[in-house]
Amino acid sequence: MYIERLVLRHFRNYKETTLAFAPGGAYISGANGSGKTNILESIYYLANHASFRTTRREELQTWNVSQSAVYALVTQRETGRQSELAIHLTPNGRRLFLNGKETRDLRRFTSEIAAVAFHPGTMNVIKGGPAGRRYLVDRGIFSLQPEFGQTSQHFQRALKQRNALLRRNKASSHASSLATWTEHFIETSVQLMLDRQAHVERLNRALETLVEALGNDVGLVSLQYQPAIFAKCNSSDEVLAAWEDEKRLRERCLMESERLQQAEEAMGQTLFGPQRDDFTIRFRGRESRGYASQGEQRLAAFLLVAALAIEIRQQRGHHPVILLDDVISELDARNRQVIFDFLKAHAFQVLITDVEARPQVHNLSSLTSLHVKQVGGWADVQGGVDLDSTPHDL
Ligand SMILES: Nc1ncnc2c1ncn2[C@@H]1O[C@H](COP(=O)(O)OP(=O)(O)OP(=O)(O)O)[C@@H](O)[C@H]1O
Incomplete structure (x- = not known):
């Protein structure tokens, strides 16, 4: 599967942001603290119902905001079937929605999306x-x-x-x-x-x-x-x-x-x-x-x-999204090559964060480039796939 569209609503430093991804994924650059990891964390949370850096759900919600949400439009590569997944974070806990309807069927929900993360x-x-x-x-x-x-x-x-x-x-x-x-x-x-x-x-x-x-x-x-x-x-x-x-x-x-x-x-x-x-x-x-x-x-x-x-x-039966947070610059050329060989051998969607925009340097031309910066305390994302090319209301 791959994520075609992602909407973050009051998730950490994202106020209301819609992102469109290519099936191959994205190379996300931006200064320290701009909000790169927050994008990966939201996807990991949607797929695994846990963050890879905190056990406190409130930390995921924008400060002083009680209602937050992560939405994704996912496409199954093998069949082309699409589904809409959402997690709402509320003061009473989290609520799951599948194709617009609330569900408690965790198994059904997680059968639509999977993600693994490699991070510091x-x-x-x-x-x-x-x-x-x-x-x-x-x-x-x-x-x-x-x-x-x-x-x-x-x-x-x-x-x-x-x-x-x-x-x-x-x-x-x-x-x-x-x-x-x-x-x-x-x-x-x-x-x-x-x-x-x-x-x-x-x-x-x-x-x-x-x-x-x-x-x-x-x-x-x-x-x-x-x-x-x-x-x-x-x-x-x-x-x-x-x-x-x-x-x-x-x-x-x-x-x-x-x-x-x-x-x-x-x-x-x-x-x-x-x-x-x-x-x-x-x-x-x-x-x-x-x-x-x-x-x-x-x-x-x-x-x-x-x-x-x-x-x-x-x-x-489907490919998980691979989330690589802040790890590329820490590896030497040989180890980096092992990772790229692995990614080339499998049709995973991959999202990589890096402080510098250098997908070409790493020969990762199948990834689109996104750039994150902070504007007035909120994350602002530029670049990526044209949103009009995936016309969906999430
Ligand atoms: N609950 C929250 N509400 C609002 N903003 C938050 C919240 N939690 C974290 N932030 C902000 O999000 C930003 C950190 O985002 P993130 O961890 O995604 O950065 P990054 O771009 O990955 O940085 P680095 O390159 O240093 O790893 C910081 O500015 C932080 O203040």
């Missing part, structure tokens, strides 16, 4: 702590299976409830409700872990194919899932057996809950489960955080995003 924060998956890696994996699963949102919500609720119980002092009813919530927590944990494991296996297969197709000795990137419940387990046979039998995974969780019971009661929080999981990212067979150079780490992080894009295309 993506590097946290390698340089930062486990939370960033869990986020990368969980968001990846959500992009492929929107129903994963429910799995994750059920798990978070069970964790919150169990933590609340652990914090309360021991009453006679406490033990039985803790046992009930432990059982529920383990049930939701096992589902989450199985989804994570399946996603890692899928991504590793995609990475292998991707790296082979790119050739030129790019270097293999792979992920290894490290569930916290196995941290004290010395037998790899036991770990393998647990992945093959859900019952054993449950038993392992229960063993951990018993082992950590006293510590949990003393600290008033859950000390086992997937909220403590981690993933190892390997580049050329070695742990990338410790061994890979800055450039190699950047390349590894990009390849993880690219593999997800390929998986989305394969599983959902």
Whole structure:
């Protein structure tokens, strides 16, 4: 799919702006702070219902404004079918609209649009702590299976409830409700872990194919899932057996809950489960955080995003939009070439931001040029596809 038209209404520093994009995408230039990333963020938000730089929805809305919206007219490349998607941000939450009608069917909505982003924060998956890696994996699963949102919500609720119980002092009813919530927590944990494991296996297969197709000795990137419940387990046979039998995974969780019971009661929080999981990212067979150079780490992080894009295309049947924020100037010529080779090999729509307008320098002539500047505190966009060539009222 590609975005043909995008309307931003009171989204960050956009008051009321309509943009038209070519199927190949756009090279968006502008000074620091002009509003380039805001365009990419709005598309990512529409597709993923989350921003890649904040968890606070209010931050996306123009300061002191209570109603904001992002609209997109998207075209499915394969069939030419068009649909109109919108997210309204209100003080009571977000509302989704598909072809002008409000919908709560997240699966139907997200089947129309997909987007992946590579931005400065993506590097946290390698340089930062486990939370960033869990986020990368969980968001990846959500992009492929929107129903994963429910799995994750059920798990978070069970964790919150169990933590609340652990914090309360021991009453006679406490033990039985803790046992009930432990059982529920383990049930939701096992589902989450199985989804994570399946996603890692899928991504590793995609990475292998991707790296082979790119050739030129790019270097293999792979992920290894490290569930916290196995941290004290010395037998790899036991770990393998647990992945093959859900019952054993449950038993392992229960063993951990018993082992950590006293510590949990003393600290008033859950000390086992997937909220403590981690993933190892390997580049050329070695742990990338410790061994890979800055450039190699950047390349590894990009390849993880690219593999997800390929998986989305394969599983959902359409091409996601690729959002590259502020990363081109950070790469050396060789790594840049890897990215451009990847983009050339697939018919993705790509939006690239850069402080300077230099699509020709990078041989990206299929992209139209947009330039963003601030006028009176608002973003103003010049250039791009002629709006009259896509006559639609959004
Ligand atoms: N909620 C908001 N309401 C109004 N303006 C906002 C809001 N959030 C951010 N801004 C403004 O948006 C601008 C930042 O936009 P953006 O992050 O897209 O910049 P950029 O062009 O990508 O910059 P850089 O090149 O530095 O990455 C800043 O001027 C900031 O003050």
